[in-house]
Amino acid sequence: MSDLEIIKVNAETPYEVHTRVGALELLRGLIDGVDRVAFLYAPVLADRARALADELGGTVTMIELPDAEAAKTADVLVQCWDTMADAGFTRSDVLVALGGGATTDLGGFVAASWLRGIRFVTLPSTVLGMVDAAVGGKTGINIAAGKNLVGAFHEPMGVLCDLSLLETLPPADLKAGVVEAVKCGFIADPVILDLVEEDPEDALRWDSDRLAEIVRRGIAVKARVVSGDLRESTSKGAQVGRELLNYGHTLAHAIEKLENYTWRHGEAVGVGMVYVAELARLLGKIDDELADRHRTVLQSLGLPVSYRADAWPELRDAMSLDKKTRGSTLRFVILNGLGSAEILAGPDEQVLAEAYARLAS
Ligand SMILES: NC(=O)c1ccc[n+]([C@@H]2O[C@H](COP(=O)([O-])OP(=O)(O)OC[C@H]3O[C@@H](n4cnc5c(N)ncnc54)[C@H](O)[C@@H]3O)[C@@H](O)[C@H]2O)c1
Ligand SMILES: O=C(O)C(=O)C[C@@H](O)[C@H](O)[C@H](O)COP(=O)(O)O
Ligand SMILES: [Zn+2]
Numbered sequence: 001m002s003d004l005e006i007i008k009v010n011a012e013t014p015y016e017v018h019t020r021v022g023a024l025e026l027l028r029g030l031i032d033g034v035d036r037v038a039f040l041y042a043p044v045l046a047d048r049a050r051a052l053a054d055e056l057g058g059t060v061t062m063i064e065l066p067d068a069e070a071a072k073t074a075d076v077l078v079q080c081w082d083t084m085a086d087a088g089f090t091r092s093d094v095l096v097a098l099g100g101g102a103t104t105d106l107g108g109f110v111a112a113s114w115l116r117g118i119r120f121v122t123l124p125s126t127v128l129g130m131v132d133a134a135v136g137g138k139t140g141i142n143i144a145a146g147k148n149l150v151g152a153f154h155e156p157m158g159v160l161c162d163l164s165l166l167e168t169l170p171p172a173d174l175k176a177g178v179v180e181a182v183k184c185g186f187i188a189d190p191v192i193l194d195l196v197e198e199d200p201e202d203a204l205r206w207d208s209d210r211l212a213e214i215v216r217r218g219i220a221v222k223a224r225v226v227s228g229d230l231r232e233s234t235s236k237g238a239q240v241g242r243e244l245l246n247y248g249h250t251l252a253h254a255i256e257k258l259e260n261y262t263w264r265h266g267e268a269v270g271v272g273m274v275y276v277a278e279l280a281r282l283l284g285k286i287d288d289e290l291a292d293r294h295r296t297v298l299q300s301l302g303l304p305v306s307y308r309a310d311a312w313p314e315l316r317d318a319m320s321l322d323k324k325t326r327g328s329t330l331r332f333v334i335l336n337g338l339g340s341a342e343i344l345a346g347p348d349e350q351v352l353a354e355a356y357a358r359l360a361s
Contacts, residue, residue, distance in 0.1 A: 004216035009135065010227035011155040017135055017223060019161040019216050027096070028056055030121060030158045034094045035059065038084055040107040042099030043067050045125055048165070049098050052123075061087045065099070069261035071106045072141040074150070080110040094119045094157075100126035100173070101133030101265065105148070108139030112154030119157045126169055127177025127211070128266055130161040131184070131218035132245075136226040142261065146321045147253040153231050161215070166206040175204055175301055176266030178211075181218035182297055183269060187247050188221045190338050193297055200300040232323075240333060240341050243324055247333045247341065248273030251356075254318035255307055270298045271359065274305050278355040279344065280334040290338055309360035312353060 007017045018026055031037060037060045041049035046064060053060040063083055065071040095118060097107025104122045111120035122134035140151020166174065178196070185192030195214050196203045202210045222245065228234070229241030252272030256263055274294050281291040295305045307315075324331040329346040336342050 002213070002216060004213075004220050007216070007219050007223045008227075009155070009223045011137065011230055013155065013157070015156060015158050017159040017161065017219055019130065019163065019212070019219060021162065021164045023160040023162040024052060024123060024165075026158075026160055027052060027121065027123070030160075031056070031094050031096070034092070036061065036087065036089055036093040038063060038080075038087070038089060038093070038095040038110070040065055040080065040095065040097045040099075040103065040110065042071070042103045042125065044168075045098050045165075052098070059087075061089075065103055065106060068100070068102050069142065071099075071102045072148075074141060074143065076106060077110060077113070077141060080106075081114060084110070084114055089114060089118070091115050091118055094121065096121045096123060097134075098123040098125060099129070100124070101129045104129055104134045105139055105151070106141060108137070108154055108156065109141060109151055112139050112152035117154060120154075122156045122159045124159065124161055125165040127166065127174050127215060128180050129177070130215050131177060132180040132222055134159050134161070135219060135222050136245075137230065146257050146318060147261075148323075149321065155230070161219070163207070163212055163215070166211075169206060171204065173264065174206060175303060176264035178203060178214065178301060179266035179270045179273075179298070179303060181214045182301075183245075183247050183273060184218045184221035185297075186273065186294070186335060186338065187244050187333075187341055188225070188339055189217050192217050193293070196297055197300065204301065235343055240343055243331075243333055243343065244341055246324060247335075248276055250319050250322045250324065250330070250332050251275040251315065253322065254315040255311075257318050258311060258314055267304055270303045271305060271307050274298070274359050275355055276332055276334050278358045279332060279347065279351065280336070282351055282355055282358075283334070283344070283347075285334055285336045285342075290335065306359050306361040309357070312356050312360070315356070316352065 095111040124130045124134035137155035232242040234241035252268035255268040277294040280286040
């Protein structure tokens with residue numbers, strides 16, 4: 001057994017993240033004795049969800065969500081509340097969310113908001129969900145003004161990453177999920193970058209040992225960072241707390257908004273990381289080798305590294321509502337070395353535009 005097969009998150013109530021083929025068999029034991037289960041799932045996983053629900057026994061209310069980002073809306077949230085009210089869900093009941101990051105973000109927010117918070121379990125079915133979204137308790141929805149602007153911090157009671165679910169994941173989604181692990185490589189664990197660079201094709205094989213190690217290392221970084229700053233409240237001066245995990249996300253969320261959420265989150269994060277690498281290079285914080293490595297590792301995976309040149313004014317506008325912004329001061333996470341980051345607060349507008357010009361196509 002890999003020593004990263006079970007990773008602990010030190011939340012107020014600590015919980016475990018299990019990552020292996022067959023991890024879903026732990027679900028029954030995890031929620032043993034619960035009266036009612038709300039089982040939320042992505043449509044593509046309907047058969048798997050029903051089979052799992054049958055194994056649980058007891059009263060299970062099945063809720064099929066719209067696919068992908070269409071699940072992360074206020075309308076869907078209200079529909080879930082209404083269904084849970086009809087089924088009489090109480091504070092001792094549990095919600096289970098099976099799907100990618102969109103499903104677990106919405107499911108987590110239903111759990112956070114129902115009766116002001118009930119327990120929930122995440123069963124991520126994408127690489128991105130396993131490495132990132134299902135762990136750490138950020139839950140929420142998108143609104144017209146931007147990505148994840150409404151939500152809550154609410155930790156799951158357990159996370160089961162069953163690697164066998166990745167067999168049916170479309171290659172483009174698998175690839176986009178690896179980006180969040182690459183992010184963890186730049187901010188904390190460069191071995192992840194080595195693993196991708198040594199054999200990018202193998203890194204994208206759903207059943208390779210390499211991908212399993214990349215996923216587990218990504219989870220380990222996420223678990224370590226959130227355990228130190230659950231509510232993203234401790235960045236001070238040079239000390240970067242949970243905001244570290246937001247590396248590349250300021251521009252990424254702006255791109256997602258402009259694209260009406262049709263770009264995959266991971267693809268946008270890749271471009272966002274190239275952007276902050278250009279910012280750091282311009283400011284003399286990182287050398288050319290490290291800045292260029294962002295492009296080369298993403299390109300080796302066949303991921304985008306640029307965006308439309310004419311989009312800058314709209315992107316700049318959208319970035320103002322980023323959650324790291326304080327007052328009117330825009331803040332970015334930038335590297336000052338491999339595996340080492342700092343907060344860049346209120347950068348010069350010309351530098352921001354120049355960094356964008358360097359990645360624009
Ligand atoms: N809460 C967090 O900390 C956090 C972290 C990272 C990302 N996110 C959020 O996660 C979302 C992106 O997650 P995602 O990339 O998993 O996208 P997603 O949930 O939209 O899933 C991507 C696609 O894969 C399909 N799919 C999922 N599992 C499958 C499987 N096993 N087989 C076949 N198809 C499958 C889905 O139906 C969907 O079409 C974004 O909304 C992002 O903001 C949240
Ligand atoms: O867990 C975190 O913290 C992250 O920032 C992880 C990100 O990968 C993730 O996309 C998160 O949802 C972004 O958070 P947001 O607060 O910028 O919406
Ligand atoms: Zn992300």
